[in-house]
Amino acid sequence: EELEKWYERITKECGAPQELVCELKIDGLAIALSYRNGVFTQGATRGNGIIGEEITQNLRTIKSIPLKLFEDADVEVRGEIYMPKSSFEKLNEENLQNGDKVFANPRNAAAGSLRQLDSKITAQRPLDIYIFNIQKLENNTFNSHYEQLLYLQKLGFNVNPVKMFCKNIEEALQAVNKIGE
Numbered sequence: 001e002e003l004e005k006w007y008e009r010i011t012k013e014c015g016a017p018q019e020l021v022c023e024l025k026i027d028g029l030a031i032a033l034s035y036r037n038g039v040f041t042q043g044a045t046r047g048n049g050i051i052g053e054e055i056t057q058n059l060r061t062i063k064s065i066p067l068k069l070f071e072d073a074d075v076e077v078r079g080e081i082y083m084p085k086s087s088f089e090k091l092n093e094e095n096l097q098n099g100d101k102v103f104a105n106p107r108n109a110a111a112g113s114l115r116q117l118d119s120k121i122t123a124q125r126p127l128d129i130y131i132f133n134i135q136k137l138e139n140n141t142f143n144s145h146y147e148q149l150l151y152l153q154k155l156g157f158n159v160n161p162v163k164m165f166c167k168n169i170e171e172a173l174q175a176v177n178k179i180g181e
Helices: 002-014 085-098 106-114 119-124 145-155 169-180
Strands: 020-023 029-036 039-045 075-082 128-137 163-166
Touching (some): 002 169, 020 145, 020 169, 029 106, 029 128, 075 106, 145 163, 163 169
Antiparallel strands (some): 029 039, 029 075, 075 128
């Protein structure tokens, strides 16, 4: 009901029915990545929404973050760093055996891993990322979020593999049910 009311509101505000994308929610740590001429130059946490923590060196250790894109684009993207649940359980098991701190949940483990002062520790943690949108791109001509996701994949980024393009609210509700199953 909430989704249907939201869709009614945006359809009214936009003056036409809107296309949607349904994706899995990934519970991790939001980060921003900057690329110049297709080369990774800087990464930061979202911080307070205005100022984030600069964590470039730690992000360079995550294998799924491309250091060079397939195109020489100047682009800033937003993504979610996460730790798969199986990796989280294994890390906590190892930490318990070694007498080290155990983490409360995978999100805290991912966030703590990224905030390490020693990037060698970050490199040892099983972190992954999904990029979910473009923050800044010159000559951005995308007409939809889905087009952005396809372009992000073309550049070499990991995007959520569970993404469903929906022409309307009825298709979105079906997608949500399918994802839920």
